[in-house]
Amino acid sequence: MNAGDAREPAARAAGPRALPYGPAAPSGPADPPFPGGAARVYRPANAADTLTAHDRSARGDAARWEPLGMAVTPVLDLRGIDKSFGSVKVLHDIAFSAYPGEVTALVGDNGAGKTTLVKCIGGIHSPDAGEYRFEGRPVRLGSPRDAAALGIEVVHQDLALCENLDIVQNLFLGREQRRGIALDESGMEELARRTLSGLSVRTMGSVRQKISTLSGGQRQTVAIARAVLWDSKLVVLDEPAAALGVAQTQQVLEIVRRLADKGLAVVLISHNMNDVFAVSDRIAALYLGRMVAQVRTADVTHRQVVELITSGVSGDLGLRR
Amino acid sequence: MSTDLPEGKETAVKLADSDFAADRREHDVRSALLDYWGRIRAGELGALPAILGLAALIVLFFALRPNTFLSNQNIANLCTQALPIVILAMGLVFVLLLGEIDLSAGVASGVCAAVMAKLIADSGQPWYVAVISALAVGVVIGTAIGWLVAVVRIPSFVVSLAFFLGIQGITLRLIGDGGTVPVRDDFIVALANKNMPVWLGWTLAAVCAVGYAATQLLRWRRQQARNLHSRPVELVVAQSVVVAGALLLGTYLLSQDRAASPLIFLGGVPWGVPLVGVLLIVCTFVLARTPYGRHIYAVGGNAEAARRAGINVTRIRISVFIIASGFAAVSGIVAASRLNSVTPDAGGGNTLLYAVGAAVIGGTSLFGGRGKARDAVLGGLVIAIIDNGLGLLGTKAYLSFLITGIVLLFAASIDALARRRRSNTGR
Numbered sequence: 044m045n046a047g048d049a050r051e052p053a054a055r056a057a058g059p060r061a062l063p064y065g066p067a068a069p070s071g072p073a074d075p076p077f078p079g080g081a082a083r084v085y086r087p088a089n090a091a092d093t094l095t096a097h098d099r100s101a102r103g104d105a106a107r108w109e110p111l112g113m114a115v116t117p118v119l120d121l122r123g124i125d126k127s128f129g130s131v132k133v134l135h136d137i138a139f140s141a142y143p144g145e146v147t148a149l150v151g152d153n154g155a156g157k158t159t160l161v162k163c164i165g166g167i168h169s170p171d172a173g174e175y176r177f178e179g180r181p182v183r184l185g186s187p188r189d190a191a192a193l194g195i196e197v198v199h200q201d202l203a204l205c206e207n208l209d210i211v212q213n214l215f216l217g218r219e220q221r222r223g224i225a226l227d228e229s230g231m232e233e234l235a236r237r238t239l240s241g242l243s244v245r246t247m248g249s250v251r252q253k254i255s256t257l258s259g260g261q262r263q264t265v266a267i268a269r270a271v272l273w274d275s276k277l278v279v280l281d282e283p284a285a286a287l288g289v290a291q292t293q294q295v296l297e298i299v300r301r302l303a304d305k306g307l308a309v310v311l312i313s314h315n316m317n318d319v320f321a322v323s324d325r326i327a328a329l330y331l332g333r334m335v336a337q338v339r340t341a342d343v344t345h346r347q348v349v350e351l352i353t354s355g356v357s358g359d360l361g362l363r364r
Numbered sequence: 365m366s367t368d369l370p371e372g373k374e375t376a377v378k379l380a381d382s383d384f385a386a387d388r389r390e391h392d393v394r395s396a397l398l399d400y401w402g403r404i405r406a407g408e409l410g411a412l413p414a415i416l417g418l419a420a421l422i423v424l425f426f427a428l429r430p431n432t433f434l435s436n437q438n439i440a441n442l443c444t445q446a447l448p449i450v451i452l453a454m455g456l457v458f459v460l461l462l463g464e465i466d467l468s469a470g471v472a473s474g475v476c477a478a479v480m481a482k483l484i485a486d487s488g489q490p491w492y493v494a495v496i497s498a499l500a501v502g503v504v505i506g507t508a509i510g511w512l513v514a515v516v517r518i519p520s521f522v523v524s525l526a527f528f529l530g531i532q533g534i535t536l537r538l539i540g541d542g543g544t545v546p547v548r549d550d551f552i553v554a555l556a557n558k559n560m561p562v563w564l565g566w567t568l569a570a571v572c573a574v575g576y577a578a579t580q581l582l583r584w585r586r587q588q589a590r591n592l593h594s595r596p597v598e599l600v601v602a603q604s605v606v607v608a609g610a611l612l613l614g615t616y617l618l619s620q621d622r623a624a625s626p627l628i629f630l631g632g633v634p635w636g637v638p639l640v641g642v643l644l645i646v647c648t649f650v651l652a653r654t655p656y657g658r659h660i661y662a663v664g665g666n667a668e669a670a671r672r673a674g675i676n677v678t679r680i681r682i683s684v685f686i687i688a689s690g691f692a693a694v695s696g697i698v699a700a701s702r703l704n705s706v707t708p709d710a711g712g713g714n715t716l717l718y719a720v721g722a723a724v725i726g727g728t729s730l731f732g733g734r735g736k737a738r739d740a741v742l743g744g745l746v747i748a749i750i751d752n753g754l755g756l757l758g759t760k761a762y763l764s765f766l767i768t769g770i771v772l773l774f775a776a777s778i779d780a781l782a783r784r785r786r787s788n789t790g791r
Contacts, residue, residue, distance in 0.1 A: 188674060203672045207665035207733035208658075216662055217673030219655040226653055232592045251593040255786065 116179045117142050118277050118308035119164065119195075124173035126159055133159045135333045137173070141277060141308040146299060148319040148340070149312045151329030152352050157312050160329065161279055164310070165197035166190035178276070196270035197279040202262055206255040211235045213254055214269045238268050241305075242298050260291025267298055271307065278302055279310040284318055296322045316345055330355030335362050393598045407785030413778055414726045414742035421746060425753035432756050436622035440634065442745075442752050443618065444556045447636040448473070448699040450744030452715070453722035454640075454647055455691025457740055458684040460723055461651075461664045463732025464513065464520040466688045467716060468505070468527035473696030474711025475535045476501050480697055481545040481706040482538060484552070491551045498693045505531070506689030510682030520685075528716075536708045545706045555639065556702035559632030562619045568638060569615040573608035580604050636698055640741065643694075647737035660684065664732035695719075714768055721772040722747045729779050747771075 117140035124137040134156050141147045151157045162168045163175075166184035175182055177193050184190050190197070204213050211228075214235045220227040235250050242264065254262060263283050270278045280299065284292040292315075300322050303309045313319050319326060320340060327337040328351035335355045343360070350357035404412060425433045432438055452469055459466045480498040483489040489497075509527055513520045539545055547553060560568070580600050587594035615633060623630035651657035662670040663680045671677050692711075699715075700706045724730060725746050726739025750771060754764050 187672070191674075199672075203666065203669035205662045205665035205669050205733075208661060212658060212661075216658075216670070217675050219658060221655060224654060225649075226655060226658065228653075229586060229590050229592055233590060249593075 115142055117176075118178055119310075120174075120176040120179070121164075122174045122176070124160070124163060124170045124175070126156075126163060126168060126170050133332050134163070134170070137329075137332075137334045139327055139334060139337065141310050142325075143276070143308050144303055144306050145324040146303045146309045146311055146322050147325045147327055147337075148323035149310055149327050149329065150314075150316075150319060150348060150352055154331075155329040155352075156332040157329055158281070161197060161281055161310075161312065164190070164277075164279055165195060191273070194274055194276035195279070196273065196275040196277070198263075198266045198270050198281060198283065200281045200285060202266040204254045204262060204266060207253065209253050210239075210250045210257075210265055213265055214238070214272055216269075218273070234272070235268075238272050239264070242268055242271075242301060258291065259287050260294055263287065263291070263295050264298060267295070267302070271302060275307065277308045277310065279312075281312045282314065283311070284313065284315065292318065316348060319348070320345060328352055328361070330362065333362065336360045393596045396596050396599055407782035407788075409727060409778070409782050411727050411738070411742055413775070414739070414746055417725060417746045418742065418749070421749045421753065425749065425756065429753070429756045433753060436617070436620040436631075437624075438752070438756070439617050440559075440622055442748055444634050444636060444702055445752055446744045446748035447556060447634075447640060448695045448702065448715075449718050449722050449747055450640055450740050451643065451691055451698060452695035452719035453726070453740035453744050454643055454737055455688040455695070456719050456723050457647070457728050457735050457737060458651075458660065458687045459520070460720075460728045460730060461660050461732060461735050462681060462684055463664055463730070464681070464684070465524060465720070465730075466509065466520065466685060467524040468509065468531055469524075469688050469692040469719060470711040470713075470716030471528055471531040471535065472502060472505050472689050472711065473692040473699065473715065474706070474709070475505075475531050475538070475696075476693035477696030477700040477706045477710050478535050478538045478545065478708075480552070481547050481700055484547065484549050485545050491549045494549075495552075495697060498697055499690060502689040502691075502693030503686055505692075506686035507682065509689065510685030513685065514678045514681035532708075532712060535710065539706065539708045541708065543708065547700050547704050547706065552697065552701050553704060554701070555636050555698055556634060557704075559618075559630070559634050560638070562632045565615050565619055565633035568633070568641075569611045572641065573604075573611045576607050577601075577604035636701075639694075639698070643691075644737055644741060651737055656680075656683075661733060664734075714765065717768065717772055718747045718751070719744075721768070721775055724772070724779055725775040729783065730776060731779070731783055743775075 119139070119141040121137055121139040124134055124139070125132070126134040137156075137160060139149075139160065149157055149160070159168065163170050166187045166189050169184060175184065177195070182189075182193065184193075187197075205216065208216070211232050215231050220230050220234075222230070232250060239250065254265065257265065267278070267280065267283070270280075283295050283299065287295060296318055299309055299311055303324070311319070311323060323340045325337060326340050326343065326348055328335050328348060330351065333355070335351050336357075338360065343357075347357040347360060351361050355362040403410075422434075452473060456466060456469055459469075476498040479501050480494040483494040483497055484491060505527065509520070509523050512518050512523045559565075580603065584594055584597055584600045586592075618633045618637075619631050621629050621631045651660065659670065659675045659680050662673065662675060663677050667677055670680075696711055699710065722743035723735065723740055724743065726736075726741070726743030728735030728739045728743075747768075750768065751764075754767060759767070
């Protein structure tokens with residue numbers, strides 16, 4: 044299997060590649076590979092502003108990308124990614140794209156390679172072969188820090204929050220704002236409030252709660268908020284609803300949708316087909332380390348996706364036998 | 365509830381609303397007190413056990429020894445007795461915050477004091493050279509322990525136990541079996557034996573009280589102005605008043621004449637007290653208001669999360685052991701000043717247990733992630749009162765050991781039970 048096999052949707056997805064450097068990203072060869080200098084395609088320069096509610100109404104709708112045929116540079120564009128651990132080849136020739144303003148669901152059975160792929164995206168593993176393009180430009184990630192510097196944030200399943208610290212402290216952990224040698228607590232609290240209310244989470248008087256007092260859904264919200272607090276362009280969520288109840292799952296999915304509506308590219312890993320269909324714009328299905336299809340959610344049915352996950356093929360879609 | 369959203373999203377928004385709504389209420393005195401009560405019931409005891417313990421012990425020993433325990437002389441004595449414990453405990457708080465332990469801190473204080481005393485007595489060095497050398501020895505010890513713990517990844521318990529034995533050998537080698545190095549340098553002796561002029565004590569106490577109140581009120585005003593999370597102003601004021609009261613009461617007690625002879629005046633705050641005050645302020649600032657302090661709490665709470673957040677966990681780990689041993693050096697110097705000499709068993713015996721007990725009684729958790737610099741002061745006072753009171757009662761040595769051990773176990777049990785309570789109540 045290769046990119047060519049992933050039929051029509053993949054071919055459509057290939058459309059944008061005709062314009063290797065999107066209209067608003069006039070990056071010359073002299074450009075540094077990491078941001079700072081990188082032009083932003085769909086987000087303002089000021090990270091602090093990106094997630095306010097005000098912002099959403101002002102720009103949110105405009106940032107909603109219209110149908111796939113349009114020339115939109117994928118934020119993330121992987122081609123031909125291989126990854127082996129010793130003699131075990133975990134990823135075979137993966138092609139995967141994530142678009143701004145869209146939720147791309149990454150589905151697959153246990154052991155299909157979802158986590159490995161996410162770790163490659165997040166810079167934890169480096170692929171053995173293949174091309175990693177971020178905002179149209181080829182990059183090489185040596186570490187999670189490189190990924191964060193580009194604007195890639197991964198929310199891992201275990202969330203990685205410090206329970207003895209409060210919400211604000213967790214949001215800014217490792218990237219504290221300071222005034223002189225001291226912490227700028229007021230500034231951080233304000234920004235935390237704005238970010239959380241941008242995610243439509245009411246936080247009056249509660250951003251100083253310790254994480255240990257929060258419910259699972261609230262913790263997930265904090266972890267997601269931490270991912271989008273910075274100038275992130277791509278957010279990868281690993282099973283955000285796995286341990287949550289019905290109501291909390293719905294809240295988290297709402298937040299996921301909001302992130303995409305703000306213009307971020309969101310990659311959502313999930314086992315739950317209802318969640319996937321509720322929130323995603325595209326579905327990418329992995330089967331035994333191969334990308335069997337990347338399709339628009341509207342174009343497939345529940346059953347087709349389940350077939351892709353379990354057998355790698357569904358009608359015209361998927362692996363050729 | 366915002367109404368500008370489409371019909372279908374109504375439910376989700378309501379959920380989002382309710383999710384964080386639990387804590388959404390006006391903070392007045394009543395709700396803040398209820399909140400505090402709730403936290404205590406949930407196992408977040410803070411300084412409460414230490415304060416209750418202090419009160420109970422003062423009442424107990426006053427009842428048993430009404431003439432001597434609260435005499436002017438004994439209060440000053442108690443104070444200088446607490447100094448080395450408090451300083452040692454304050455350094456240990458940093459290590460305990462990571463959930464590690466430094467069993468060698470006590471004997472490290474001994475070897476640092478020995479180095480200082482030898483430099484003054486045998487080499488005739490001025491006191492500052494001796495003090496800097498002692499601090500350097502502490503830093504070297506801390507670096508070695510920290511490196512072995514953080515880089516080689518030997519459990520700190522084992523590393524510091526090895527250092528506990530080894531350092532005692534070094535001290536013995538330095539001083540010689542049965543030897544004693546006298547400490548006669550004026551500056552060093554003054555630390556624990558001389559007092560500030562009474563007027564200076566009052567001035568310092570007043571400055572500290574006003575400074576504390578001003579900092580608290582300014583922060584409260586800033587939080588109000590920017591509409592941030594803040595406590596009710598009544599509580600802020602009450603806290604400032606309590607702190608000011610404690611400072612002034614302490615100064616008053618220490619400013620009384622405690623000379624045995626009516627012909628001379630002996631009174632004032634011992635010079636070691638402002639030293640502890642400065643250390644307390646610096647440590648509190650570092651832990652609560654700097655990124656470094658924040659990272660210590662983070663590593664203590666969840667080292668993996670801290671690592672993923674880009675914090676250099678190894679560096680934090682090494683640094684806390686350096687701080688602990690550095691504070692141990694200061695503690696050793698103060699102890700040497702109090703005893704006017706350094707013996708080969710300086711810092712041995714129950715010194716370390718006293719310091720760990722002080723930190724834990726004060727509210728620092730042995731499991732990491734919870735604790736404050738002030739815990740060392742509160743817990744140190746408790747330990748000093750126990751030590752001092754048992755001395756006044758004329759308790760036999762074996763009984764003192766037993767009682768101190770039981771107190772340490774008791775404090776650790778409170779810590780463990782509170783922790784279990786916290787996890788049960790989801791805190």
